[in-house]
Amino acid sequence: MKNLLILIVAAAVFLHFYPQPEVTKFYNEQKKVLLDGFSEFSDTQVRLKADKVFTDLQPKLASFSAEEVKSLKEVTSSRAKVNEFYQSYCKGKAASIIFHPTNQASVCQTISKYENML
Secondary structure (H helix, E strand, O other): OOOHHHHHHHHHHHHHHHHHHHHHHHEEEEHHHHHHHHHHHOOOOOOOOOOOHHHHHHHHHHEEEHHHHHHHHHHHHHHHHHHHHHHHHHHHOOOOOOOOOHHHHHHHHHHOHHHHHH
């Protein structure tokens, strides 16, 4: 047992002072798999229901054009699309070619209420 501990410590010291690209790559891959597994295992499933954004915007839809409403339905069809829209057009400050700036601001404001659930 003592020899095994000495071997582990020696390997750790060697890899610390003389890093090996293959070992580092393997370590990072295994670490990612392990962290993804823990994340999936400990997930609380408190997530944003994608159509909640559309439901919250229902009273304001009178100011949206038909094309904007269609695009909004597309954006709110899944949580991944809502997150992608939020990252691109709300946090990224990019102007959408479909939404009027006022309507885009309204959509971004509604999504930002649920940012921590994306």
